[in-house]
Each structure stands twice: as structure tokens, then as C-alpha cells.
Amino acid sequence: MSANGTIARRVGRTGVVLLVVYAITFVCVRLTPGNPFAARAPRALSPDQQARLERQFGLDDPWPVQFVRYLFRALSGDFGVSYAHQGEDVVDVIVARAWPTMSLVGAALLVGLVVGVPLGVAAALRNDSWFDHLLSGVSTLGVAIPVFVATPVLVIVLSVYAGWLPAQGWDGLISTTAIIPIVVLALEPIAVTARFTRASMIEVLRSDHHRTARARGLARRTVVFRFALRNGLVPVTTITGLQVAGLLGSVVLVESAYNVPGLGKEFLAAITARDYPVVMAATLIFAAVIVVANLLVDVAYARLDPRIRSA
Amino acid sequence: MGNTAPDDGLLALQAAVTRRRFLQRLAMTSAFGAASAALLANCSSDGDEGAPSTGAASTDGAGAATTSVEGSGTLEGFRVVGFSGGGTGKPLAELRIATQAPGAIVPGFAFDPGETVVRRLAWNSLVALDNEGNPVLADAESYTPNADLTEHVFTLRDGLQWSDGTPYDAQTYIDSLLYRLPLGGIFGPSWLVGMNDVLFNGADPSTLGYEAPDPKTLIFRSTAPVPFIERFLASNGDFFPIPMHLFADADSSEVLASMSDPANFVCNGPYVITENSPGSIVYERNPRFSSGGPAGVADRVVTTVFDAMRSSQSFNAFRSGELDVVTVGANDIPSVQADADLSARTTQIVWPNYNMVVVNHNREPLGDPRVRTALHLAIDRKVLAESVLSGSALPMEGLLSPGYEGYDPDFRAVDVADPAAEAQRLLAEAGFPGGEGFPELTYITQGDASFDLISQTLIGMWNDVLGITVKLQRLDPASWFSAVITPEDVAEWGDLADAPWPAAFRDPADTFPDLLYFGGVVYHHNWTMPDDLLARCEAALYEVDPVVRASALAEVNAAIMKELPIIPVTLLNDIQVRREGIAGQFAAYGSEFYGLRHVSAE
Numbered sequence: 018m019s020a021n022g023t024i025a026r027r028v029g030r031t032g033v034v035l036l037v038v039y040a041i042t043f044v045c046v047r048l049t050p051g052n053p054f055a056a057r058a059p060r061a062l063s064p065d066q067q068a069r070l071e072r073q074f075g076l077d078d079p080w081p082v083q084f085v086r087y088l089f090r091a092l093s094g095d096f097g098v099s100y101a102h103q104g105e106d107v108v109d110v111i112v113a114r115a116w117p118t119m120s121l122v123g124a125a126l127l128v129g130l131v132v133g134v135p136l137g138v139a140a141a142l143r144n145d146s147w148f149d150h151l152l153s154g155v156s157t158l159g160v161a162i163p164v165f166v167a168t169p170v171l172v173i174v175l176s177v178y179a180g181w182l183p184a185q186g187w188d189g190l191i192s193t194t195a196i197i198p199i200v201v202l203a204l205e206p207i208a209v210t211a212r213f214t215r216a217s218m219i220e221v222l223r224s225d226h227h228r229t230a231r232a233r234g235l236a237r238r239t240v241v242f243r244f245a246l247r248n249g250l251v252p253v254t255t256i257t258g259l260q261v262a263g264l265l266g267s268v269v270l271v272e273s274a275y276n277v278p279g280l281g282k283e284f285l286a287a288i289t290a291r292d293y294p295v296v297m298a299a300t301l302i303f304a305a306v307i308v309v310a311n312l313l314v315d316v317a318y319a320r321l322d323p324r325i326r327s328a
Numbered sequence: 329m330g331n332t333a334p335d336d337g338l339l340a341l342q343a344a345v346t347r348r349r350f351l352q353r354l355a356m357t358s359a360f361g362a363a364s365a366a367l368l369a370n371c372s373s374d375g376d377e378g379a380p381s382t383g384a385a386s387t388d389g390a391g392a393a394t395t396s397v398e399g400s401g402t403l404e405g406f407r408v409v410g411f412s413g414g415g416t417g418k419p420l421a422e423l424r425i426a427t428q429a430p431g432a433i434v435p436g437f438a439f440d441p442g443e444t445v446v447r448r449l450a451w452n453s454l455v456a457l458d459n460e461g462n463p464v465l466a467d468a469e470s471y472t473p474n475a476d477l478t479e480h481v482f483t484l485r486d487g488l489q490w491s492d493g494t495p496y497d498a499q500t501y502i503d504s505l506l507y508r509l510p511l512g513g514i515f516g517p518s519w520l521v522g523m524n525d526v527l528f529n530g531a532d533p534s535t536l537g538y539e540a541p542d543p544k545t546l547i548f549r550s551t552a553p554v555p556f557i558e559r560f561l562a563s564n565g566d567f568f569p570i571p572m573h574l575f576a577d578a579d580s581s582e583v584l585a586s587m588s589d590p591a592n593f594v595c596n597g598p599y600v601i602t603e604n605s606p607g608s609i610v611y612e613r614n615p616r617f618s619s620g621g622p623a624g625v626a627d628r629v630v631t632t633v634f635d636a637m638r639s640s641q642s643f644n645a646f647r648s649g650e651l652d653v654v655t656v657g658a659n660d661i662p663s664v665q666a667d668a669d670l671s672a673r674t675t676q677i678v679w680p681n682y683n684m685v686v687v688n689h690n691r692e693p694l695g696d697p698r699v700r701t702a703l704h705l706a707i708d709r710k711v712l713a714e715s716v717l718s719g720s721a722l723p724m725e726g727l728l729s730p731g732y733e734g735y736d737p738d739f740r741a742v743d744v745a746d747p748a749a750e751a752q753r754l755l756a757e758a759g760f761p762g763g764e765g766f767p768e769l770t771y772i773t774q775g776d777a778s779f780d781l782i783s784q785t786l787i788g789m790w791n792d793v794l795g796i797t798v799k800l801q802r803l804d805p806a807s808w809f810s811a812v813i814t815p816e817d818v819a820e821w822g823d824l825a826d827a828p829w830p831a832a833f834r835d836p837a838d839t840f841p842d843l844l845y846f847g848g849v850v851y852h853h854n855w856t857m858p859d860d861l862l863a864r865c866e867a868a869l870y871e872v873d874p875v876v877r878a879s880a881l882a883e884v885n886a887a888i889m890k891e892l893p894i895i896p897v898t899l900l901n902d903i904q905v906r907r908e909g910i911a912g913q914f915a916a917y918g919s920e921f922y923g924l925r926h927v928s929a930e
Contacts, residue, residue: 098581102431105588172648184648186608276607278630
């Protein structure tokens with residue numbers, strides 16, 4: 018099958034995945050106890066008031082009708098009106114909050130690669146040295162510390178006591194408010210990338226072709242950076258796709274812990290408020306980002322490894 | 329004002345109305361009112377802008393705006409303020425406070441702590457509250473009540489205008505209420521003539537006792553004396569006017585969405601919104617502010633949106649210099665107490681935020697009053713308030729809070745020398761000596777950190793004293809709300825539930841009955857108040873003479889607590905810290921009846 022055919026097939030799978038995610042989210046949201054209107058009112062809604070609101074938002078229709086109607090509207094980009102943000106279109110709610118989230122995820126991923134890959138290479142080149150052991154220990158910590166612990170710890174140390182950074186908020190990616198969330202989010206990608214890079218590089222450096230290249234007189238630097246690194250990065254590329262999924266999970270917690278007005282924080286608030294349209298839209302967007310990221314990784318993987326391409 | 333008491337016919341009518349409300353709407357209040365997270369930021373001015381009240385009906389329902397507990401000694405470590413006093417310094421250039429995301433930025437379309445902050449800053453009604461929490465006339469220049477306080481005629485000021493320059497008048501007030509009625513956001517008041525019929529029987533809204541005979545006159549007619557109408561109007565968003573020139577011929581959702589853009593935001597309060605983003609809302613002075621209400625203490629107010637206003641996040645933001653005033657949650661109070669500098673800038677605002685345990689009387693053995701009394705007596709409220717909650721609460725023994733007439737700090741629902749021993753004796757008498765054979769109870773909570781702390785402590789105390797096991801079920805607020813108020817779940821909701829309740833609510837006539845015989849938030853305790861007690865309660869609530877009212881309320885409180893339909897636990901207070909150079913403090917959410925606070929430069 019051609020590369021284009023492969024990509025087309027995966028795009029098709031992406032649609033199926035999103036449809037399944039939509040169906041599961043729809044059912045879960047409707048099965049969750051709680052009323053999207055009751056918690057907004059200072060008193061119990063009368064049956065008339067409740068019925069009027071349900072009619073207004075189309076919640077009085079049978080589930081299958083709602084399911085199909087919402088699906089077709091979503092396909093045309095209409096996610097409805099938020100229950101919690103009265104009058105606001107869900108797309109506007111999402112757009113206003115998507116930039117901080119995507120900025121944080123993108124930046125954390127980039128930092129993970131930029132920092133993790135060199136650390137992994139350095140550890141592989143100094144295999145079994147003190148640096149290698151130190152990196153191993155630190156990367157274990159990076160994976161082990163949950164973001165909801167790391168965030169308040171950094172806030173207490175760097176904001177409350179040192180006074181160097183803000184304790185909360187978001188003034189944009191190029192601002193001091195972005196430092197703590199990016200650092201917290203990047204901890205795991207740095208650790209995972211470094212460990213994968215190290216392991217992969219050690220394997221490549223011990224391979225026959227590496228020995229052969231060295232025996233033929235090529236400089237170590239040339240062998241490492243022109244040949245070994247390219248091979249060593251193939252598995253790192255694979256886990257980068259998975260890291261996007263992990264980061265989207267973590268960013269929900271980090272945004273809440275650091276009071277970043279992003280999509281993750283809004284997602285949690287929407288669940289609490291039973292703001293069904295926002296929950297549906299946010300879930301689909303998160304799912305789409307994960308699926309697309311993995312699709313891109315597959316494409317990149319094929320480009321990096323000719324064996325995959327030919328297969 | 330004369331001491332007009334409602335006659336028997338009026339009482340009967342009111343009782344009937346109340347019972348109908350119970351059956352028809354299962355009245356309740358919201359979970360968010362409870363307040364752990366709720367703080368209302370009030371930014372009223374130094375008060376010289378506000379025209380004085382006519383004083384014609386200054387005997388407000390809560391009437392406790394001047395009750396002070398200064399130096400009560402029970403709240404060691406903090407300067408304690410009651411319901412009077414506050415900063416009186418110079419206006420600030422900028423004030424930075426915490427808020428929550430408002431459900432809507434126009435009154436009457438949502439009711440939550442965030443909306444309340446917007447309403448305080450950007451909107452105005454006939455009456456506003458001054459620095460000390462006292463009502464002052466705002467859009468109204470005067471009003472006249474009739475002899476028995478069942479009709480109030482308000483005269484509006486000349487030249488009232490919206491921030492876009494459009495004038496408005498009395499008819500705008502009427503149209504604003506009528507516009508929002510069908511949208512499901514109006515919940516009363518039950519005392520307004522015709523309101524219950526309009527809300528629950530589909531009656532024509534033109535039958536409401538709310539009229540504008542001419543552009544300058546508004547008339548309220550009520551089924552009972554309303555001595556608290558000033559405070560009601562100052563704090564009830566349903567009766568705030570909205571810019572009908574925008575809403576009249578448009579879909580409300582579209583107008584609300586349009587107004588979320590500061591360029592299209594139109595209001596009538598002392599501030600207009602100049603920036604509105606998901607993370608913050610910025611207010612600056614309204615150049616067309618035409619009302620007589622307080623004009624605001626700062627030139628610019630920056631509100632940062634948090635999930636909860638009484639959170640560690642906002643406290644950390646305060647400590648790193650990003651907020652000027654913050655309310656501290658129970659978990660962070662030890663940090664404040666350990667810091668001499670912070671303690672010096674800390675104020676404890678006593679306001680009645682009830683925390684109670686609702687008991688499902690339909691579930692045996694909780695229908696047995698001896699069991700309820702045993703549960704009540706097994707709670708060491710002093711330990712809970714002073715140790716577990718670090719002094720940020722007062723023990724609560726009855727249904728009357730410090731803000732209500734008739735409140736007695738020494739009142740005991742069951743006055744015995746050794747409460748624990750009596751609790752054990754009563755449980756044994758009920759057939760469960762040492763807790764033997766007592767079924768495991770479920771206790772539903774809404775997961776808030778402060779209330780969770782209380783719930784876990786109670787479970788420990790019941791186990792220690794009575795030997796019984798109670799299982800905690802933490803639900804998110806919406807699930808908790810659904811579990812305890814949905815009528816069809818009455819039998820299933822469980823045995824016990826936490827019940828926060830802002831006692832200092834908007835309308836004591838609407839609220840206090842809810843608390844008393846609708847079980848607070850109408851959590852289904854399934855206890856029915858006897859008719860004679862109901863009548864006594866109504867009589868007390870609508871009593872105009874504060875002395876008679878206090879006595880009557882105290883008697884009703886004692887009579888109800890004999891039955892222990894719910895178990896009162898604590899009154900949570902606000903611990904507020906402010907940065908150097910600022911005087912005064914904020915009002916707590918829901919405390920409109922008890923006096924609002926403001927901050928200013930020292």
C-alpha cells in the first residue's frame with residue numbers, strides 16, 4: 018500500500034475513534050447524576066421551570082434524538098450553547114480557553130525533547146558513570162512526582178517564599194506565569210525522553226554498524242550525531258505521540274492547580290456544572306488532538322525508519 | 329414605624345402560602361450558597377454619595393446589622409469583628425480581589441458567588457448598601473410604606489441612565505422582571521402579591537403586586553408586612569433593572585453573549601467592565617453613573633477568577649503579592665496563625681454560615697428522637713470549632729445565628745451536664761447500648777475541604793462516643809445536590825447529609841422558613857413541622873417589632889430544636905487577610921443582611 022493510502026486509512030480510523038469517543042462521552046455524561054440547571058438556581062426549580070429549561074436546550078427529546086442531532090451539529094462545527102456560561106457559544110468558550118492549554122502542552126513537549134534528548138545522549142555516551150546514575154535517579158523522580166504535587170511545591174518555593182514567580186494565572190506563553198506550569202508539565206516528558214534516548218542510543222552504540230563505522234576511521238562525533246542519533250531517535254518519536262496524551266491529562270490538573278484559565282480547567286468546571294455541551298466539545302477536541310498527534314508520529318516514524326516505510 | 333403584627337387571617341394566608349410552596353416546589357437553596365467557597369467582594373464607597381434612607385422602614389428583617397461580637401474571646405488569635413465597623417480610609421487606585429467565574433454578568437440570569445460580585449460592582453437597584461451594610465437609597469430618591477408595611481411606594485430619581493447613555497425609568501424595572509419571569513430565573517419573593525400564583529399556577533404576571541403607574545413611581549404590594557424591603561431590594565438580583573432597550577426584542581442568550589464583550593457591556597452600577605477574559609474581569613468607573621448609591625472605593629477593580637475564593641490558590645496569590653485581600657480556608661489558617669505579620673493584618677468576620685447535618689427521618693432508627701439527640705450530644709462542638717477548624721467557627725446549637733434577633737450564644741438544644749454520657753444513655757434506651765446492633769449509616773458530603781474536615785471529625789466523634797459506624801460518601805456538588813433534593817430520591821438519598829446554608833440570605837422571610845421547616849436546603853429530612861409551630865414561626869418572621877420578634881424567634885427556635893429535625897454543628901466564619909496599607913474588609917457572600925464591609929487605603 019502506498020504512503021498516501023496508509024495515511025488515508027489512518028485518517029479513516031481517526032474518524033471511527035472520534036465517533037466512539039463521542040458515543041462513550043455522550044452516554045457517560047447523561048448517566049452522571051446531577052442537573053445542569055439546578056445548581057445554578059438559588060432554590061429548587063419548579064417542574065414547569067425545569068421543563069422549560071429542558072425544552073429550551075433540547076434535553077426533553079429522547080437520547081437517540083439528542084445523540085444524532087448533536088452529532089450532526091458538531092460535524093458542522095456547532096457545539097451548541099454553554100449552560101454554565103449563559104448565552105455563550107460553546108465554540109467561543111473553547112476558543113477563548115484553548116490557547117493557554119495548547120501553548121502549555123506544546124511548550125512542555127518541546128522542552129521535553131530539547132532537554133531530554135541531549136541528556137539521554139550524554140548518559141548513553143557516559144554509560145555507567147556518575148552522570149548516568151544521576152540522570153537515572155532524577156528521571157525516576159520526574160516520572161514519579163505527580164503534577165498536582167509538583168505545582169503547589171514550586172508555587173510555595175518560587176512564588177510564596179522566593180517571590181520570583183507569580184503564584185497563579187496566565188499572562189501568555191511569553192510571560193513569567195508560564196514558567197511553573199511548563200516546568201511541571203515538562204518534568205515527565207524530559208524524564209521519559211531522556212530514558213528512552215539513553216536506552217536506544219546505548220543499543221545503537223553497541224551495534225555492529227557503529228563498530229564498523231568507528232573501525233573505518235570515522236570520528237566519534239560524526240558517528241554519534243550523523244548515524245547513531247538518527248537511529249536512536251526512532252523509539253523516541255513513538256513515545257512522543259503517547260506523551261501528548263499524557264500531557265493533555267496532566268494539563269487539566271496543572272491548569273487547575275495553577276489557576277490557568279485554559280481548556281483543562283474549563284473541562285473540570287464543566288463536568289462539575291453538568292455543562293454537557295462543553296464537556297462533549299472539550300472531550301472531542303482532546304481526543305482529536307491525541308489522534309492527530311499519533312497520526313503525525315506515525316508519519317514521522319515512517320520517514321525516519323525506511324523499514325517501516327517499505328512495510 | 330408602628331409595631332404592626334400580622335392578624336390571624338394574614339397568618340393563615342401566609343401559612344397556606346408556605347405549605348403550598350413546600351408541596352409545589354420543595355423549596356431549597358443551592359449548594360454553592362454554602363459557602364465554603366463563597367465570598368462576596370463588596371466595593372462600596374465611603375458612603376457620602378449615598379442618599380440617606382428615609383428611615384421609614386428601617387427595622388429590617390434581619391435587624392442585626394449592628395450586632396457586634398467584638399472581643400468575644402472565643403476566636404483567639406484574630407481580631408474579631410461583628411456586624412458593624414469597617415475601613416473608612418481613602419479610596420484606592422486599584423483593588424485586586426478573588427472571584428469565581430460568574431454564571432452571567434447580568435442580574436437575574438444566574439445566582440452564584442461570581443454573579444454576586446459582578447452585581448455588586450456593575451449594577452444598581454432602588455436601594456444599595458453603604459460601607460456599614462446599611463441600606464441607602466440608590467435609584468430611588470424616596471419611598472413611603474403604608475401603615476401595616478404591606479405597600480411600599482418608591483419614587484425614582486430623575487435622569488437615570490445606562491452606561492451607554494440610554495435613559496430608564498420605573499417601567500424598565502417592571503419590564504425587567506417580566507422579561508426574566510418566563511426564563512425560569514425568578515424565585516420569589518413569596519410575599520409579593522400574586523408571585524406564588526404566577527410562579528406555580530401559571531397566573532398572569534399582570535396580577536403581580538408590582539406596578540409602575542408612572543415613569544417615576546414603583547409600587548410593591550405584599551401579603552404580609554415587609555419590614556426588610558430595603559435590604560431585600562439591595563441584594564436580590566431579580567429586582568435589579570436590566571437594559572431592556574437591548575433585551576426587549578432579542579433572544580436573551582444573544583444579548584448575554586454580546587454583553588460579555590466589554591465593548592457591548594451596558595450596566596447602571598458604579599463600574600463598567602473594561603476587560604473580560606476567562607481568567608479575570610476588570611472594572612473601571614462608570615462615567616455615566618447616575619444612581620444615588622455608593623460610587624465604589626477604588627478607581628479600578630481587578631477580579632481574578634478562581635475555582636473557589638477560599639482556596640489555597642488565592643491565599644498563595646495573596647502571599648506572593650497578587651491579591652490585596654483574601655479569605656483564608658480552614659487548611660491555611662494555621663499558616664496565618666504562625667505568621668505574626670499576617671496575623672496582624674487578619675480579620676475574622678463573623679457571619680452565619682451554618683453547617684448542619686440533615687437527618688433522614690424516614691430511615692430507621694433515625695426516626696427515633698432519642699437517636700437524633702444522641703447524635704447531637706455526641707458532637708463536641710467546642711473542639712470542632714476551636715481545634716479542628718482553627719478557631720474559624722462558632723459552635724452552633726440552634727437554628728438562630730448571631731445575626732438574627734433571638735440568638736443566644738448560651739442556648740443549648742439539650743442542656744445536660746455531661747453530653748457524652750447522656751448521648752450514650754439515650755442510645756442505649758433506644759435499644760443500642762454501646763452502639764451494639766446499630767446499623768451502619770451513610771453520610772453524604774459534597775467534598776469541599778472545610779466541610780470534609782467537619783464530616784470526618786463528626787464520624788470520629790460518633791464512633792468514639794456512641795460506638796456507631798458512619799460511612800462517608802463524597803459526591804461532587806452536582807451529584808450531592810441531586811441526591812439530597814430530587815423528590816424521587818427521597819427514600820434513597822441515605823441517612824445523613826452535610827448541609828451548609830448561608831443564613832444571612834437575601835430575604836429572611838423567604839429564607840428562614842426554608843431553613844426552619846423546609847430543612848435548610850430542603851434536603852429531605854422528611855420532618856413535618858406541626859401546624860401550630862408553623863404559624864408561630866410565620867408570626868415571628870413577619871413581626872415588625874424587633875423585641876417581640878426576637879422573643880418569638882427564640883421560642884420557636886427552642887420548640888423546633890426539641891425535635892432536632894436537623895443537627896446544627898457550627899457557624900463558619902471568614903478569616904480575611906489584607907495587604908499592608910489597606911483598611912477594612914470585604915463582605916462575605918450572603919451576608920447582605922448583616923452589613924457589608926469595604927476596604928480602603930489606611
